[in-house]
Amino acid sequence: MSATKEKHGPEKALELARAANKVIVARGKKVVEYDMKKDPPGEEVLLKGMLGPTGNLRAPTMVIGKTVYVGFEPDSLGKLLG
Numbered sequence: 001m002s003a004t005k006e007k008h009g010p011e012k013a014l015e016l017a018r019a020a021n022k023v024i025v026a027r028g029k030k031v032v033e034y035d036m037k038k039d040p041p042g043e044e045v046l047l048k049g050m051l052g053p054t055g056n057l058r059a060p061t062m063v064i065g066k067t068v069y070v071g072f073e074p075d076s077l078g079k080l081l082g
Contacts, residue, residue, distance in 0.1 A: 008057040013050040014043060016061070016068045024080065025049035026071035 017023050023034040023046065032049060034041050050070050052058045062069045069080060 008061075009055055010047050010051060013047060013057050016057075016063065017046050017050065019066075020063070020068040021066040023050075023068045024070070024076065026069070026073035026076055029073060031073050031076045 017034075017036060017040075020036050023036055025032045025034070027049070034046070050057060050061075058070050060070075060072060064080060067080065069077065
């Protein structure tokens with residue numbers, strides 16, 4: 001999925017999050033992980049992290065297995081990709 005080539009709004013962000021076991025949101029050096037099965041956050045919290053100022057899904061957004069990774073932080077992404 002390319003969030004830079006296709007614009008995806010709140011509906012797509014929530015669809016991805018609901019289908020995932022884990023959502024990881026990276027903003028700068030801050031990385032937040034949400035366990036979508038045991039303790040899912042509310043829609044407002046998810047959308048705040050997953051959407052940019054235009055209201056579209058932030059880039060990069062990656063779906064790796066049952067994990068959705070939004071944003072970029074080299075250390076956490078490296079751990080995820082192994």
